Amino acid sequence: MRKVSKIPLVAVIAAALFGGLIYLLAWSSIFTVSSITVTGSPTPESQSAITQISAITSGEKLARVEPQAIEKRLLHLKWIESAHVSRNWLDGAVEIVVTPRTPTAIFNGSTIDASGTIFTLPGFTTADLPRVSAKTPALGLAAIKVFQDLPREFQRSVVSLTARNSSNFALFVDVDGRNVQILWGAHEETALKIEVISALLTLEENKKIRRIDVSAPHAPIVK
Template sequence: MSERLAERKRTERRRALARFGRWAAVVAVAAGALWAFFMSPLFALDPAKVELSGMSNEIDATAVTGVLASHDGESLALLNVPHVADQLRDIKGVLDAKVERVWPAGLRVTLVARHPVAAIASGTGFALLDADAIQVGLADQAPADLPLVTVPVGDNRVLAAVLEVIRNLPADLLGKVSGIGAQTEDTVSFDLKGGPHVEWGSSGDSALKAQVLEVMLASPSAATAGVIDVSAPTLPITRAAG
């Protein structure tokens, strides 16, 4: 009986050791897989595998390269992708950024650039502004393809009203604007290349005002009008200059 009990205990120990061995093997495999996923060079960010699109002259390319280079070699699994996108959005000329992992070791980075929509006198040159009044460039002379903005110095509310009008003008109409300005938020006006002068008023109802202005410009009276007033778009008027 004692021999049978001893044998039974030895069998149970062998089974326990076998179970422990199997669990140890599973844990080792899992640990190896985790190491490979999080720490292996196989999943380390490779700068040669970064796909970058959306660059433009307004974006600081050196700064973009610097942000991406600061993450070279980091585990793609551990990389804080939203943080990288925020870093890119802080770069001059970047409106938005989207960052996606491309396994096993790459990134897909898509940038949206800020583009100038107007120029404004600044010092001895001209600051190029986007639709949010963010400076995206400088020029020695006013660019021929951008409207020149004139507003009271330092009045951000009036500047915002002017840029709101620019943002709502159809592209073909905006291309004809040579200069635009205002003294108050409700007195926006602009000059079209070759005339006439347009009194726009506030930035409210800009979509309707644009439609009315295009109709009036196509009418015979526009050829002799010095001023077209669409500040009250349901009652537009034309008059001689001055």
């Protein structure tokens, strides 16, 4: 007669413990989400977008909160540069930390950062950013560099910039309520060009000009 092998007591206890652990994590009300914290969202609208996409709810089982899956979904939002999601098994707290991209200009109607990434940041006001028009993000960044190298006082008068190619930039500036086009040319001799523009604008005969060409700053043209 064949003997029936007995399952070791240790294995039975281990299986019971494992089953109990699975129950506690997946079904018990002990390990649930007690709070959700979002850090790094620059506007209330962006925080709302993060909360919605993360799809985490208070009272949800912690075991069902998948940090990596949530991070991947958040990174589909182009205005987020990085995202980290963590969960605390002791107090049930879930923390979402994001690093938003920093807008440097309005590029063809959208926001662009220093890396050339184009994105839309919910709730972001663009009043203090230069407006840039160009065929490619690379040219847009080149135009932004032209703007950043301008004296701070002159920057305040710049309404928008355009870039046709890497040596053909143009600025539109506000001069006493008039929109004046500055044909800048290549990104060079910035200090001299600003000096020439300032001198031309102080002349009485130039009070109504609409265009200044300083692409060749030693021989400027006004119109």
